[in-house]
Amino acid sequence: MKVTDNPRQQDTVARVTTIKNTLQKCCFLQHDTKPEKSKRLAQKVRSRNMKKAGAEKKRARRSSAAGRDPATDTPPRKQANKKDVFQLFAEKVRDHKDLVSRWAVLQETRVEYFRGKDFVTFLRNHSELKDILESDRHLEVEDIVNVLLSKNLLVRCDRVVKTVRPGKRKLSTWPAHLEIYPEQEFSDNDAFFAWTFVNKRPLWQTLLSLSWPVLTLAICLFPVYPHQAKLLILYTCAGVLLLILCLLLVRALIFGVSWILLGKRIWVFPNILAEEATLRELFRFWPQKDEEEKPKLTARIFYAVVAVLAILLLRHHAPDEAARARYQKRVSNIIDDVLEWDPRLALSGMMDSMQTEFNGTETENNVTDGEKVVEHEHDESTDDKDLYNEDNDSDNI
Numbered sequence: 001m002k003v004t005d006n007p008r009q010q011d012t013v014a015r016v017t018t019i020k021n022t023l024q025k026c027c028f029l030q031h032d033t034k035p036e037k038s039k040r041l042a043q044k045v046r047s048r049n050m051k052k053a054g055a056e057k058k059r060a061r062r063s064s065a066a067g068r069d070p071a072t073d074t075p076p077r078k079q080a081n082k083k084d085v086f087q088l089f090a091e092k093v094r095d096h097k098d099l100v101s102r103w104a105v106l107q108e109t110r111v112e113y114f115r116g117k118d119f120v121t122f123l124r125n126h127s128e129l130k131d132i133l134e135s136d137r138h139l140e141v142e143d144i145v146n147v148l149l150s151k152n153l154l155v156r157c158d159r160v161v162k163t164v165r166p167g168k169r170k171l172s173t174w175p176a177h178l179e180i181y182p183e184q185e186f187s188d189n190d191a192f193f194a195w196t197f198v199n200k201r202p203l204w205q206t207l208l209s210l211s212w213p214v215l216t217l218a219i220c221l222f223p224v225y226p227h228q229a230k231l232l233i234l235y236t237c238a239g240v241l242l243l244i245l246c247l248l249l250v251r252a253l254i255f256g257v258s259w260i261l262l263g264k265r266i267w268v269f270p271n272i273l274a275e276e277a278t279l280r281e282l283f284r285f286w287p288q289k290d291e292e293e294k295p296k297l298t299a300r301i302f303y304a305v306v307a308v309l310a311i312l313l314l315r316h317h318a319p320d321e322a323a324r325a326r327y328q329k330r331v332s333n334i335i336d337d338v339l340e341w342d343p344r345l346a347l348s349g350m351m352d353s354m355q356t357e358f359n360g361t362e363t364e365n366n367v368t369d370g371e372k373v374v375e376h377e378h379d380e381s382t383d384d385k386d387l388y389n390e391d392n393d394s395d396n397i
Contacts, residue, residue: 087197089132089144090153094195096129097280098122102174104194106157112195113157113178116188119145145186145193156181157192168292223338230339247272260304263294 093099094112099122101114123129123141130137133144148154157178164171178192222233251268258266270287319327 084151085133085136086147086151086153089129090148090195090197091200092129092132093122094199096122096126098126104157104174104176104178106178106180106194111157111178112199113192116145116186116191116193119193120188142186149184149186152196154193155196156184156186157194159192227339234335234339256303256307259295260300260307263297263300265292 099114100118101112103110103112120141149156158181159175160177160179161175255267258264267287268285271281271284
């Protein structure tokens with residue numbers, strides 16, 4: 001733009017420049033404010049949406065809390081950690097002493113099983129155990145067992161031997177070998193059910209298993225016990241062994257007499273030799289009802305004659321008083337050697353044996369030295385004789 005000296009023109013130019021500057025500022029502000037306004041609007045919309053979403057979530061929580069039962073419903077994490085009520089029910093029933101159960105072999109695995117009719121009777125007498133099932137406490141026995149089967153806590157089994165063995169009138173009440181039944185449903189008609197989960201070991205069993213190494217070490221250290229402790233252990237073990245032998249002999253005599261005279265099989269303490277039995281069943285005195293057939297009269301007479309002949313033969317070949325005295329003396333000497341053994345005596349005996357060996361070696365050395373001296377003197381004398389003979393020969397020549 002050309003600068004002129006006319007004042008009017010200068011005023012107009014100044015006005016034009018000011019107008020241009022104001023227009024440029026307005027345009028710049030407009031360009032700058034549009035994005036700010038859009039940003040503010042977007043933030044407002046977002047905040048409104050977030051408020052709406054928060055309000056909806058609160059409403060949903062209130063509605064779910066209103067429809068939830070606080071006694072039964074728990075948060076998801078607690079529900080995950082909570083144990084299944086049927087698992088708790090199965091463990092409680094298995095540990096109960098009133099449910100009759102036995103052990104058997106199922107596909108080369110020992111399992112604990114019970115009968116269906118015994119389970120029905122057990123739940124009828126102990127209906128308070130159903131409270132563990134909480135909302136399912138009103139289920140019938142059949143439905144409860146079917147749920148346990150579906151959860152693989154039980155498996156239905158069947159006996160392997162399905163025919164009556166010779167000499168028996170019916171099948172065994174508790175078979176020793178089982179197989180899986182194809183239809184896994186509850187039944188109380190000669191149906192067996194085996195537990196599939198591993199039962200928790202009681203504390204006393206853990207302590208007993210830990211005490212076995214200590215007992216083994218104590219048995220190995222028996223020779224170093226004091227004399228009174230040795231006597232106590234010896235008489236206690238001998239008394240227990242004598243009691244067991246007398247019990248077995250008495251029950252065998254009762255069985256033999258009752259079988260020969262009455263034709264009945266009566267075993268007192270029937271589970272005294274059982275491999276798997278509880279402490280209560282182990283010392284049960286009276287046996288169960290005999291389920292086998294009555295023996296024939298000819299067989300009873302035959303075994304009676306054999307028993308009489310065996311008694312007469314043993315009485316004829318019984319040892320005399322001298323033989324019994326010799327045997328008693330030999331046994332008493334063995335027991336005395338065991339009881340009177342002491343580490344100090346053993347050490348003193350070892351020292352005596354070492355001393356005798358040392359004395360023996362000294363005498364052998366003395367003997368060998370004397371023999372060597374004699375041999376040396378003998379050699380010298382023979383050399384002198386040879387020299388003397390040679391001198392005589394030279395003189396004669």
